[in-house]
Amino acid sequence: MSYLGYVVGAYAVFVGLLVVDAIGSRLRLRRALQVARQRQQRQDARRSAATGPLELER
Amino acid sequence: MQPIVRWFHQLGSPPTFDRFARRWSRLFLIASLPVLALGLWQALFVVPADYQQGDSFRILFVHVPSAWMSLFVFALMALYAAIALIWKIKICEVLAMACAPIGAGFTAVTLLTGSIWGRPMWGTWWDWDPRLTTELILLFLYFGVIGLYMAIEDRRNAARAAGLLAIVGVALLPVIRYSVDWWGSLHQGQTIRLFGPTTLDASMQLPLWLMVIGTKLWFVGSLLAKARADNLQREAGKDWVQRQLGGAP
Amino acid sequence: MIAPGTEPGLWQTARALASRDLRLVWRRRGDALQPVLFALLVVVLFALALGRDPQVLAANAVAVLWLAVLLAGQLALDSLFRSDAEDGSLEQWLLAPVPLSWLVLVRVLMHWLTTALPLIVISPLLAEMLHLPHDQWPMLLASLLLGTPLLSLIGGMVAALTVGIRRSGILVALLSLPLYVPVLVFGAGSVAAAARGQDPLGALLMLAAGLVVALVLAPLATAAAIRISLS
Numbered sequence: 001m002s003y004l005g006y007v008v009g010a011y012a013v014f015v016g017l018l019v020v021d022a023i024g025s026r027l028r029l030r031r032a033l034q035v036a037r038q039r040q041q042r043q044d045a046r047r048s049a050a051t052g053p054l055e056l057e058r
Numbered sequence: 059m060q061p062i063v064r065w066f067h068q069l070g071s072p073p074t075f076d077r078f079a080r081r082w083s084r085l086f087l088i089a090s091l092p093v094l095a096l097g098l099w100q101a102l103f104v105v106p107a108d109y110q111q112g113d114s115f116r117i118l119f120v121h122v123p124s125a126w127m128s129l130f131v132f133a134l135m136a137l138y139a140a141i142a143l144i145w146k147i148k149i150c151e152v153l154a155m156a157c158a159p160i161g162a163g164f165t166a167v168t169l170l171t172g173s174i175w176g177r178p179m180w181g182t183w184w185d186w187d188p189r190l191t192t193e194l195i196l197l198f199l200y201f202g203v204i205g206l207y208m209a210i211e212d213r214r215n216a217a218r219a220a221g222l223l224a225i226v227g228v229a230l231l232p233v234i235r236y237s238v239d240w241w242g243s244l245h246q247g248q249t250i251r252l253f254g255p256t257t258l259d260a261s262m263q264l265p266l267w268l269m270v271i272g273t274k275l276w277f278v279g280s281l282l283a284k285a286r287a288d289n290l291q292r293e294a295g296k297d298w299v300q301r302q303l304g305g306a307p
Numbered sequence: 308m309i310a311p312g313t314e315p316g317l318w319q320t321a322r323a324l325a326s327r328d329l330r331l332v333w334r335r336r337g338d339a340l341q342p343v344l345f346a347l348l349v350v351v352l353f354a355l356a357l358g359r360d361p362q363v364l365a366a367n368a369v370a371v372l373w374l375a376v377l378l379a380g381q382l383a384l385d386s387l388f389r390s391d392a393e394d395g396s397l398e399q400w401l402l403a404p405v406p407l408s409w410l411v412l413v414r415v416l417m418h419w420l421t422t423a424l425p426l427i428v429i430s431p432l433l434a435e436m437l438h439l440p441h442d443q444w445p446m447l448l449a450s451l452l453l454g455t456p457l458l459s460l461i462g463g464m465v466a467a468l469t470v471g472i473r474r475s476g477i478l479v480a481l482l483s484l485p486l487y488v489p490v491l492v493f494g495a496g497s498v499a500a501a502a503r504g505q506d507p508l509g510a511l512l513m514l515a516a517g518l519v520v521a522l523v524l525a526p527l528a529t530a531a532a533i534r535i536s537l538s
Contacts, residue, residue, distance in 0.1 A: 003114035006178055010171040011098065014120040017167045018094075021160060021280050022087070028287035036294040037303055043295075143531075195485045202482040209472045218535045219468050223482065226464065226528055230486055233517070237489035240510070241496055 070149050072289055073298040079286035086279030090272050097268030105262055114178050118262075121171040123269040124164045125189075127277060128196060129231075131161030135203070136228035139221025149289065151217035154224065155207055156284035160277060162200035168193050188242035192235050199227045213292055314404040321413045328417040338386075342379040342422045343429055349375040350433045361438040368437035369447060369502070373495040375433065376426050376451060377487060380458050381480060383422040387414065387466040388533070397470070398537055407533065408526035415463045415526070416456075423455040446498045446507060453514040454494035460518075460525035461486045467532035489517065 068074050101119035108115040138154035141147060172190050173183050184190075203220045210216035293299050315323070332339045353371045357363050391397040400410050430451060434444060465483040469475040497510035 003112055003116075003178055006114055006174050007102070007116050010117040010120055010174045011102070013170045013174070014124065014167055017124075017163050018276060021163055021276075024159065025083075025280055025283040025287065028284055029290070032287040032291035032294070033303070035291050036299045039294045040300050040303060043300075195488055198481065198485045202478075202485065205478055205481055206468060209469070209475065209478055215471075215535055215538060219532065222528065222532055222535060223468060226486070230489070233489045234485065237492040237513070241492045244496060244500060244505075 070147055072149070072293045072296070075149050075289055076286055076298075076302075079282040079289070083279045083282035083286060086275050086282065088279075090275035090279060093268055093275060094272035097265050097272050100265035100268060105265055111179070114175060117171055117175040119265050119269050121168060121175060122266065123273045124167040124171065125193065126270060127273050128161055128165040128168050128193065130274075131157050131164060131277065132196065132200070132224070132231070133228055135161060136221075136224045139218075139224045142221055143218060143225075148214070148292075149285075151214065151221065152285050152288045152292070153281065154221050155217050156281050156288055158200055158204045158207070158220075158224075159284070160280050162197060162204065164273075165193055165197045165200055169197065186242070188235075188239045191242070192238050195234055195238070196231070199224075199231075203227070317405055317409055320403065320405045320410065324410060324413045325417055328414065329421070332417075332421045339421055340425065342383045343425050345382055346375040346379040346426055346429070346433065349378060350436055354437065365438040365440060368434060368439035369443070369495050369498045371437060372430060372433055372439070372447065373450075373454075373491060376423070376430070376455065377458060377491060379426060380423055380455065380462065381483060383418070384462045384466045384479060384483070386422075387418050387463055388470045389466075392470045392537075397533065401534065401537065407530035411463065411467075411526040411529045411533070412522070415459050415529075418463070419456050419459040423459060427451050427455065440502075443498055443502050446501045449511060450494040450497050450514065453511065453518055454490050457490045457514065457518050457521055458487060460521040460529075461490070464525055464529045464532055467529045467536060469536075470533070471536040490514070493517075 069078060097119065101116055105116070107113050135154050135157035138150045138157065142150035142154055169190065172187075172193070176185055176187075176190075177183055203224050206223055207216045207220035210219055290299060350371060353367070353375075354364060357367060388397060391400075400407055403410060427448065430447065431444060434447060439447065462483055465479055465486070468482065469479055472478065493510040493513045497507040497514070500510060501507040
């Protein structure tokens with residue numbers, strides 16, 4: 001009986017996991033940096049708005 | 059002793075951990091590749107075919123390391139969770155939660171390769187073999203930890219709740235294994251399923267150990283990468299992250 | 308304010324909590340019978356799915372009964388802590404002069420008395436509906452008596468972990484089912500083993516040992532889970 005298909009399938013599953021895992025790590029990192037970047041943008045926007053004409057002056 | 063303790067303490071600081079993880083995750087992942095490649099080559103082409111099972115036994119060299127990883131990662135996850143709960147160390151919460159998807163992945167591979175191996179052996183894609191059944195329950199435990207972590211809004215509480223579940227899970231895992239073994243033996247009259255060569259010939263040991271070491275190296279690299287990402291996300295508002303955003307990831 | 312020296316002890320708080328729980332259950336006694344109704348429904352559905360043949364029903368009776376009790380108990384887990392968490396009573400527990408795990412133990416015991424014990428009481432009726440041979444009934448009752456408190460104790464921990472989550476639904480089932488496996492295996496398996504002439508004592512002893520360990524450890528884990536959920 002030829003087991004070639006099964007062996008190839010099993011090894012493909014294993015390698016597939018490593019690939020999916022690596023891609024997952026990369027995606028997580030990208031999302032984390034995106035979140036940080038968005039926060040920075042919001043903070044910058046708030047800072048520039050705070051020094052605008054709405055500031056109360058004596 | 060003192061410099062080691064001090065180094066551990068420093069690692070708990072988020073920016074230090076980020077630098078550490080960025081460098082070492084890359085190194086570990088790169089180091090794992092030749093080991094895995096050599097192991098896979100040995101397993102596929104060098105080791106002679108098994109007398110009883112022919113070439114299909116080669117699946118052992120991906121099935122067994124994945125099974126060992128699925129258990130090892132769960133235990134490590136529980137250990138990180140225990141440290142996080144007892145000493146309230148934030149980075150250990152992150153490490154514990156980063157373990158979960160990797161462990162779940164290895165468990166899934168164990169189940170899939172076990173099923174593929176079983177097809178030529180038993181004629182079916184699935185059998186309620188006690189070991190496979192325990193792996194399936196382990197997969198549900200992983201899903202539970204991940205699901206609980208995602209269901210709670212506050213990240214710290216989520217990590218601690220999921221961590222507590224992981225600790226309870228690891229404590230119950232031997233009981234689950236024992237009960238499933240007993241359950242499997244209740245129907246002793248049927249054919250005993252063979253699941254792997256009964257003795258491991260010396261020639262078979264090299265590729266197995268290569269795969270075991272290779273998957274561990276990969277795991278460390280992957281864990282550090284995921285933990286780094288989570289760490290960055292949690293600390294997104296802090297200055298050190300903002301300063302870093304200018305440079306490359 | 309509690310005057311120093313007059314703080315309630317373990318038994319007083321247990322009595323107070325127990326009587327409060329019983330009174331609350333009595334006021335909603337219709338709701339309290341829902342697990343029983345659910346178990347009955349499960350048995351009916353299984354009978355409809357398996358067919359009328361008494362042999363087939365009898366062969367599967369133990370498994371169906373155990374599953375009916377297990378699933379009904381799981382539905383009842385929601386009432387363990389949720390209403391107290393919503394009105395703030397659970398936070399008062401954190402401030403109590405007695406250990407949190409003691410309060411948890413009393414609460415789980417009352418919950419078992421009001422949700423699982425009725426199930427055990429109607430189990431002979433359900434067993435008769437599934438044509439379970441009468442000589443297996445004692446084993447079934449013994450396994451349920453040992454197993455259901457275990458399910459309540461383990462389920463209590465899962466309920467505490469999820470008490471803060473809105474619409475946790477399927478998550479409770481996902482979390483508790485792997486932890487329930489040993490109880491289900493030894494519980495249903497002991498009856499099945501006895502039916503086939505094998506010695507069920509080992510399985511029953513495992514259940515008993517698990518119950519003893521769970522009586523001590525589960526409330527501790529549940530207390531830790533409550534603290535995490537409320538923080």
